[in-house]
Amino acid sequence: MGNTNPFSKLLKNAALLLYALFALFPLFWMILISFKHDREMFNTVFLFHPTLENYKVLFSSNEYIGYFLNNVYVSVGAVLVSIVVGVPAAYALARFDFKGKENLAFTFLSFRFAPELLVILPLFLIYQKIGLYDTYFGLIWVYQLISLPFIIWILRGYFEDISPEVEHAGRVDGYSWWRVFLKIIMPLIKPGLVAAALLSFIFVWNNFTFALLLAGQGVITTTVASLKYISSDTVHYGQMAAAVTISALPEVILALLIQKHLVRGLSMGAVKG
Amino acid sequence: MADIALKQVTKKYKQHTALNGVSIDIKDKEFFVIFGPAGAGKTTLLNVIAGIAVPEEGVVTMNGKVVNSIEPEDRNVAMVFENYALYPHMSVFDNIASPLRSPRYRQPESKIKEEVHRVAKILRIDWLLQRLPSELSNGQRQRVSLGRALVRSPEVFLMDEPLTHLDAKLRHQMRAEFKEMQANLNTTTIYVTHDYLEALSLGDRIAVLNEGRIEQIGTPDDIYYRPATEFVAEAFGEPEINLLTAGIVRKGGEWYLNLLGDSDHFTVPRQVKSVIEELQLENVRVGFRPKDIKYSFTDDSASMLRAAVYSFEPLGSKAILTAHAGGQLIRLIAPADLEARPDRPIYLKFNVDEAIFFDERTRRFIARAGEKGGRFVG
Amino acid sequence: MSSIGKSGETVQIADLAKDRMDTYRVPPIPFMRKARPYLILAPALLLTIGILIPFFISIYYSFTNYSFKYKDYSFVGLENWTLMLKDPSFWHSVWVTGQYAIFSTGAEMLLGIGVALLLNQETRLAKALRMVLIFPLMIAPVIATLIWQLMTNNSVGVIAHFLRSVGIDNFVWGADPKTAMFSVVLIDVWVYTPFVIVLVLAGLRSLPKAPFESAMVDGGSAWFTFKTLTLPMIKPLLVIALLFRTMISLQEFSIIFALTRGGPGDTLMSLSLTAYNEAFTYKELGTALPYMLILWIFVYIVSHYMIRYWSRAQKNASGS
Numbered sequence: 001m002g003n004t005n006p007f008s009k010l011l012k013n014a015a016l017l018l019y020a021l022f023a024l025f026p027l028f029w030m031i032l033i034s035f036k037h038d039r040e041m042f043n044t045v046f047l048f049h050p051t052l053e054n055y056k057v058l059f060s061s062n063e064y065i066g067y068f069l070n071n072v073y074v075s076v077g078a079v080l081v082s083i084v085v086g087v088p089a090a091y092a093l094a095r096f097d098f099k100g101k102e103n104l105a106f107t108f109l110s111f112r113f114a115p116e117l118l119v120i121l122p123l124f125l126i127y128q129k130i131g132l133y134d135t136y137f138g139l140i141w142v143y144q145l146i147s148l149p150f151i152i153w154i155l156r157g158y159f160e161d162i163s164p165e166v167e168h169a170g171r172v173d174g175y176s177w178w179r180v181f182l183k184i185i186m187p188l189i190k191p192g193l194v195a196a197a198l199l200s201f202i203f204v205w206n207n208f209t210f211a212l213l214l215a216g217q218g219v220i221t222t223t224v225a226s227l228k229y230i231s232s233d234t235v236h237y238g239q240m241a242a243a244v245t246i247s248a249l250p251e252v253i254l255a256l257l258i259q260k261h262l263v264r265g266l267s268m269g270a271v272k273g
Numbered sequence: 274m275a276d277i278a279l280k281q282v283t284k285k286y287k288q289h290t291a292l293n294g295v296s297i298d299i300k301d302k303e304f305f306v307i308f309g310p311a312g313a314g315k316t317t318l319l320n321v322i323a324g325i326a327v328p329e330e331g332v333v334t335m336n337g338k339v340v341n342s343i344e345p346e347d348r349n350v351a352m353v354f355e356n357y358a359l360y361p362h363m364s365v366f367d368n369i370a371s372p373l374r375s376p377r378y379r380q381p382e383s384k385i386k387e388e389v390h391r392v393a394k395i396l397r398i399d400w401l402l403q404r405l406p407s408e409l410s411n412g413q414r415q416r417v418s419l420g421r422a423l424v425r426s427p428e429v430f431l432m433d434e435p436l437t438h439l440d441a442k443l444r445h446q447m448r449a450e451f452k453e454m455q456a457n458l459n460t461t462t463i464y465v466t467h468d469y470l471e472a473l474s475l476g477d478r479i480a481v482l483n484e485g486r487i488e489q490i491g492t493p494d495d496i497y498y499r500p501a502t503e504f505v506a507e508a509f510g511e512p513e514i515n516l517l518t519a520g521i522v523r524k525g526g527e528w529y530l531n532l533l534g535d536s537d538h539f540t541v542p543r544q545v546k547s548v549i550e551e552l553q554l555e556n557v558r559v560g561f562r563p564k565d566i567k568y569s570f571t572d573d574s575a576s577m578l579r580a581a582v583y584s585f586e587p588l589g590s591k592a593i594l595t596a597h598a599g600g601q602l603i604r605l606i607a608p609a610d611l612e613a614r615p616d617r618p619i620y621l622k623f624n625v626d627e628a629i630f631f632d633e634r635t636r637r638f639i640a641r642a643g644e645k646g647g648r649f650v651g
Numbered sequence: 652m653s654s655i656g657k658s659g660e661t662v663q664i665a666d667l668a669k670d671r672m673d674t675y676r677v678p679p680i681p682f683m684r685k686a687r688p689y690l691i692l693a694p695a696l697l698l699t700i701g702i703l704i705p706f707f708i709s710i711y712y713s714f715t716n717y718s719f720k721y722k723d724y725s726f727v728g729l730e731n732w733t734l735m736l737k738d739p740s741f742w743h744s745v746w747v748t749g750q751y752a753i754f755s756t757g758a759e760m761l762l763g764i765g766v767a768l769l770l771n772q773e774t775r776l777a778k779a780l781r782m783v784l785i786f787p788l789m790i791a792p793v794i795a796t797l798i799w800q801l802m803t804n805n806s807v808g809v810i811a812h813f814l815r816s817v818g819i820d821n822f823v824w825g826a827d828p829k830t831a832m833f834s835v836v837l838i839d840v841w842v843y844t845p846f847v848i849v850l851v852l853a854g855l856r857s858l859p860k861a862p863f864e865s866a867m868v869d870g871g872s873a874w875f876t877f878k879t880l881t882l883p884m885i886k887p888l889l890v891i892a893l894l895f896r897t898m899i900s901l902q903e904f905s906i907i908f909a910l911t912r913g914g915p916g917d918t919l920m921s922l923s924l925t926a927y928n929e930a931f932t933y934k935e936l937g938t939a940l941p942y943m944l945i946l947w948i949f950v951y952i953v954s955h956y957m958i959r960y961w962s963r964a965q966k967n968a969s970g971s
Binding site: 117241 | 687688691692694695698699701702705706708709712762765766769770772774776777780782783784785786787788789790791792793794795797798799801802804807809841844845846849850895898899901902904905908909923926927930931936939940943944946947950951954955958
């Protein structure tokens with residue numbers, strides 16, 4: 001922008017700080033509270049004696065660790081399945097030309113928009129009939145609606161960026177198609193794959209609705225478990241805050257890792273980062 | 274070391290026919306050039322020979338064996354790609370070594386090291402072996418691409434416009450180097466280009482490809498002196514050949530050409546006359562290369578055509594002078610320091626003995642006087 | 652003169668030089684080579700079919716009176732659909748859904764574009780914040796709801812504390828029909844504004860400098876430059892941001908569910924909440940499905956046209 005007026009600069013910085021406050025203060029406060037002992041909860045707001053008590057309680061009960069692990073299993077599983085299915089699909093969309101290609105591509109994209117409940121209602125029925133209700137696999141399958149579109153749409157762009165000539169060179173050099181794919185193409189899309197996997201992981205980890213309604217007592221994830229804190233009259237606000245902090249921590253860290261590829265991922269490959 | 278042959282090969286991509294009934298016979302150890310403008314189908318042709326593309330119709334043979342759909346990795350061909358196609362994540366050394374590490378053509382590591390260094394030294398890139406392709410200039414990448422091919426002992430070398438993306442000076446230099454390399458290659462080589470100078474200087478034989486069809490196959494002399502079609506004549510030569518429609522005028526036992534209204538000065542050569550007679554033509558198309566047209570600013574010789582200067586382009590050591598007469602533009606070569614103002618009268622003398630005659634309807638070669646250029650095929 | 656040679660056939664081709672017909676046998680294309688493209692696409696296709704099955708099942712059951720309470724069910728044709736369309740609570744839920752989507756998406760777009768413009772500077776503050784402002788997007792909406800609930804908790808919450816100190820004593824947020832919509836929209840905006848920021852910022856940072864430099868030479872206010880230069884060039888990204896936010900906020904469930912379960916009363920009974928209620932509280936599947944199916948049809952059609960619009964906007968943006 002053209003203005004170098006110091007007043008407008010001040011105004012701009014103030015506005016930015018105001019939004020930053022809005023966005024980050026809640027998180028900051030959460031972390032703060034998690035170190036606050038129940039005793040001091042009602043007294044002072046910011047001044048208190050920090051304690052690790054809340055975290056200790058959380059980790060000593062196997063319950064919370066169990067929820068956390070459930071989240072890990074289901075999220076990692078979902079992303080792995082999406083990679084196995086999505087990588088070849090993205091390659092096919094990038095390289096092949098066939099009737100209905102863009103329709104197929106749009107179908108993959110539309111999974112992301114599918115209303116959660118529209119999918120849940122029939123699956124609630126089906127899962128119980130075929131025994132997938134309240135199982136890891138059941139959730140991993142549904143989660144494909146979230147993670148698969150990311151993988152396909154981000155990687156399609158990366159595959160399209162690789163010139164077909166490079167593949168041909170590998171073939172002529174004496175490598176079969178599969179070897180070319182593994183030795184030459186995969187290394188070239190690795191950054192995109194990592195970004196797509198991490199982004200999918202984040203959104204799958206955060207899922208609430210599928211985990212709530214298609215799983216019962218067997219597979220409870222941290223997001224679903226947090227519901228207990230909302231509705232209950234528990235006075236253990238500190239533990240609640242600790243649980244939230246631990247639950248949110250992985251994604252925040254991951255977000256920092258994929259900074260560069262974030263744009264490409266969030267816009268589903270529409271924009272290069 | 275192989276004979277390669279294509280017989281009636283057709284390759285289609287959706288609506289577009291890239292190759293249409295193409296037949297070529299390439300002899301063992303020949304340096305065969307495929308020449309054509311952009312979109313002619315040259316790369317498709319190479320892809321069909323390499324096995325990257327499978328033709329819809331026709332037969333591709335290597336040493337007599339039909340190889341239509343054999344996978345590229347099983348054909349033992351080496352290819353240099355137009356955009357080099359280097360592996361971005363591998364060093365120059367690993368790029369060049371790549372074929373020797375493949376399941377098909379594997380060599381022990383010690384031999385690989387030896388070969389890569391040998392080739393790198395010949396191509397003067399031995400000091401770049403640890404770099405990545407992104408750290409190289411265009412010319413260097415081109416050499417790495419060459420190195421990756423030269424490290425092999427294939428049945429045939431395929432080269433897709435290797436010099437096209439180099440700047441003019443580098444291109445001239447590399448052309449000379451290629452000429453030297455060509456003599457030492459001792460392997461069938463198929464070289465694709467749209468630069469006619471490369472074609473004429475490097476090829477043992479040239480195939481001219483246009484819109485998926487072969488226009489002509491022949492030696493450089495064939496192509497230049499006896500072009501099978503007007504397309505071929507126009508493609509080879511700078512400035513472009515002058516093609517004029519001329520009527521046949523029979524006057525007093527002699528046959529004259531009615532060139533741009535002048536039917537008194539230009540006789541039809543004897544050898545050509547018999548062919549025209551046989552075909553019973555009233556009009557012909559005559560091609561004059563710019564260097565075969567003499568000029569004068571005074572009307573002093575008997576066989577001069579009156580024209581006027583249209584434009585004058587000095588190009589360093591020589592110049593292109595364009596004259597107009599009878600509504601046509603005629604290009605000829607002149608010294609760069611000539612004084613030629615537009616509309617200045619100029620008198621042109623056409624060397625009919627060097628002219629090339631084409632059929633007006635089919636645009637195909639009929640005859641020429643003189644013995645230059647052997648028989649053509651196509 | 653010659654005949655064609657397709658794979659697997661025997662061909663006769665004239666050899667002009669030797670003046671005879673040669674016979675060649677063209678071997679068929681190896682199976683692996685032919686099958687490869689299909690093998691590559693197979694897993695995704697199978698999965699897609701697997702995922703589409705529930706959709707078709709939904710459509711099927713919407714024409715029945717299936718209930719989780721009983722084992723038998725029968726076809727009722729369009730009854731569920733017509734009853735729904737006549738039901739005022741359906742239209743109320745459409746109204747709630749629309750309100751939610753418009754308010755949250757609108758606020759997110761405006762706020763997102765504004766913050767992105769501010770972040771596009773090269774000050775230290777902007778550069779530091781660019782990394783960090785995405786964090787809310789990484790928080791699960793349910794967790795975000797929890798956080799905001801805690802912050803506004805009357806006994807413990809910092810915001811409640813703050814409001815009290817300026818004299819506002821009874822802001823009940825979710826429990827009050829008048830402020831419930833505001834509360835859920837606030838949480839949605841908190842979580843999803845960074846999405847718009849990231850997209851718009853990426854667009855701004857990829858703009859070519861030349862047109863802006865010549866605009867500066869020509870003289871013109873910042874607003875004018877924004878309107879005629881910036882806006883058209885980032886339009887494709889704005890369309891994407893708008894598309895995604897609208898489609899997703901139309902079916903948002905977690906936030907409303909976590910905060911009030913659709914209450915107080917039916918203040919926040921969006922289409923998703925109503926469907927949930929119908930299916931899991933009243934245990935009726937046949938009547939719940941049309942609510943979601945109607946939403947899905949709407950989302951599908953709108954996204955289809957918006958994607959077409961987007962690809963056209965992309966071409967224009969790169970051309971200008």
